[in-house]
Amino acid sequence: MTTDTAVSTPDLAGDSLAREAWRRLRQNQAATLSLVLLALTTLACVIGPWLTPWGLDEVDWNAFLTAPSLADGHYAGTDANGRDLLTRVLHGGRVSLSVALVATLVSLLIGVLYGAVAGFLGGRVDNLMMRFVDIMYSLPFMFLVILLMVVFGRNILLIYAAIGAVEWLDMSRIVRGQVLALKRREFVEAAHALGVRGHKIVTRHLIPNAIGPVIVYVTLTVPKVILLESFLSFLGLGVQEPLTSWGVLISEGKDMMETAPWMLLVPSVFLALTLLCLNFLGDGLRDALDPKTR
């Protein structure tokens, strides 16, 4: 995919840049298909729970741990408490996807601001800020997250924040690099010369231009967060009943893989599909946004 053509300067006008990238993304079949599937999955999780004949914590006293069947309305079977698995998987998708999105946004917010500030100010401050990031990289972060979960209980908002706080480091490095590169370019210098204030340069010019790599990074962070959430669920630190998530459902299902395989298979298929699509989409976006391939 990488060609040997000279590296062109990215277009300054954000609009045409986006349009160009979009066109290129649509040419990538795997990425397009992934995008469609992701949209469908999200849609199913958002509206699906209203369409299924059963409620999230509704118990069907006649169907404990039954296999998928069209006859009784449990299209994906039931769990050990007689609750409809499809409903729970779709509900769980809401939690997993929103955890992933919010956590990614948190990491984005911290990472972009931190990176942009470091890159923009440069010099001593940059040095200090990046040294701090280096130190943070060496923290056994997962352990801190586990401790946080232990301290504050299974609060879903906290799961967002905790995971987001783990993931911002990469983001800040990427953004800083972008900003450093962009800073030297004419339009920023021009803005400086015109007396535009520092924070305005960051928000108006630098961040919009660094957005490409950041978008790619987001599509790669979301699957990571989904896996992290499932890891916490495995440790018994997942969301509180009757809420559920794909991670919780899979860790419930893994003990039943021989006796009630649908309990593992249904949520796993949703999870795996989502992760695969996000990966393909991430690859596609990288190709579409990479200036070198233009």
Next chain:
Amino acid sequence: MPGYILKRLLQAIPTLWIVITLSFFLMHLAPGGPFDGERQLPPEIEANLLATYHLDEPVWKQYLIYMGNLLQGDLGPSFKYKDFSVTELVAQGFPVSLELGLWAIGLALLIGLPLGVIAALKRNSTVDYLVMGAALAGVAIPNFVIAPLLALVFGVFLAWLPVGGWNDGQWQNLVLPVVALSIQQIAYIARMMRASMIEVLGSHFIRTARAKGLTEAEVIWRHALRPAMLPVVSYLGPAVAGIITGSVVIEQIFGIPGIGRYFVQAALNRDYTLVMGTVVFYGALIVLLNLLVDLTYSALDPQIRHDD
């Protein structure tokens, strides 16, 4: 070079200090204490115990006491496992986790790198699709599903390998946990290697090498491989963190006596000293492995020199 290593090790000190301090105060913030359980201790006895371990002091004072002991190399007694000190428990568990982690990283590189190269060379062929499809499957399934699945298939059904246990690290007991731990990293490494190999193969100097009339094998072996491996090596830092996180799951499922298992149990039991002990050593492990990664990186990339 030795100066660089020393500098890095010195840098680890503030890192570890932050880790210790954060963990200490988080742990003491957690509700419940080490002596809470299903059966209540009589109040006099509990007061007695708390005094023995200085748990009746204000937290900042406990922190000073802990740091003082730590500087003398004393990690304190375990509240839960009364027959062992934390130092002994960590000394038993740390080598186990380290062995598991090193094997897993080794296996991930051993399999991931060639797979990536093959996929890159046979780009857009069936082989490429197969390899990348398998790699993606590795990314898409949580390891706590892969691990029991492996145990069931290879341990129970086929009975080729033990289902669990450590048995002093005999190879039979290592195989399943190492495989389960490395699958995800194999996938990441293979994908990364493929992408970077493709990029390198398209670059100027490879064309020059080809133009000089070198055979394809020589081009790849002598010129393309090293630069293509750089992104993978720099990924190894995060990979180490991933493997260590994963080891918590794997140790639990396979019943392996590493410190990841201790950490989770200790955090849930509020075994303060054991939590702190494992965190200190995990912090140290990450620092060491990251240093190793950086040294490898500079060995591969002639442009980076750590002379300062």
Next chain:
Amino acid sequence: MSKPRLAVGSLLLATGLAASPLQADTLRLAIMGEPASLDPHKISGTWENDVVGDLFEGLVTEAADGDRIPGVAESWEVSEDGTVYTFSLRDDAEWSDGTPVTADDFVFAFRRILDPATAASYAYLLYPVKNAEAVYAGEADSDTLGIEALDERTLRITLERSTPYFLDQLAHYTAYPVPKHVVEQYGDDWSRPEHMVSNGAFMLEDWQSQTRIEAVRNPHFHDAEDVALDEVVYFPIEERNTALNRFRAGEIDIAREFPTQQYDWLQDNLPEAVQVAPYLGIYYYAFNTRDGHATSDPRVREALSLAVRREVITGRILGTGEEPAYHFVPPDVAHYDGAELDFADLDQQARLERARQLMQEAGYGPDNPLELQLRYNTSEDHRKVAIAVAAMWKPLGVEVELYNSEVAVHYADIRQGDFDVARAGWIGDYNDAQNFLSLLEGGVANNYGAYANPAFDELMDRAAGTQDLDARAELMAEAERLALDDHAVLPIYDYVSRNLVSPTLTGWEPNIEDIHRSRWIGFDD
């Protein structure tokens, strides 16, 4: 199976340790957790009992079926009023280093476990012994304790008052002797593998934390020639599915628990290995009766209790042979014929009607729904039961917030009264109704819901002072009746023990305390 046994056999032969020159039998036992210690004074879990009970023997001990038989004591006499026990110790009782087990070792052990400095969490089991409570609280000197060595082989224990279950209790690890000469030499390190000396059928060989504990036959044990096994290896395995898989792969011979959800599968595939038996324990929900909680209203408590369909929980949710509980004291408790909830005979429809009516009387209805927090500690089974109960309360218009936390937080919080309804359970420390009913006495730490009924406390006091077993049982049954009528707690089911035992083993007998000493186990050759 034969491979490891042969391998160990040749190893033992080589070191000259093997008692039987033909082959060595090694039992591989999965216990459900890593022991906190192997010092009998520092433990409180059932899995620790599995190991420590093989290493030590009390004055009285357990037969294969759990019945009490003479242990270190050969015979004993009880005074007329039931307060003075005089034990004659057997001549051939020896520690694993060959020194005799003396009456003094028992005196030393009792004083040590009740010493406040030892901080033994289970010491209260010895409270029947004269002055034990005062010594433990640091209010009395340890030589005022009601235990004395009359001579090397004669031990006298004086009780506060007649305690019918005292002999049974002497088989418990809190009443084991400890080797005075070793403990004095090594202090708290005495229980480490390199120092430990014990007097049971097996002696500690090695302990690798979180991996394995190895014990070999103790040649100094008085009944050593009847011990079939040469070695026992204990594997601590918390994950019940891992234990099951390792059992299936033949890596262990006994798993002390299996996951409930695999029961059907096990019955189909390994029927001869599954051992399910009634267990001396009650699974219940505690109601918070403190002011400010809706559950302080007995009508609410009764309504909630009425709506729980216990048969559905035992039959469909758990389904491992648990029995629905309409009582607080499990039915198989010795010398006791207990009371039952008065609605036990009603059918579900009638129960629900009554429950609705009670809720209405208490002031709850569609426009004023009752909101409750139901707390449980993290566990697959607790979670399933809580979900089912929440769903069963729904028809009453109760809105339940489920809240789970890990064990330490759960119990710390519910002791503070921070709950409406909380999952609890009690496994009998000894086979007596008093052990269960005392959980509901006013001011007791494990009375989570702070249920307080002076009439109940008075009945229990009277029962404690009654020597006649039948009269005592009647008083306690009356007390249980009171507590059940008050709906002090919501009993759900009687526990069962769930073991996987390889069919090649002999000597495994199911019993209500789920105690299985390895000295009775052997391989069926």
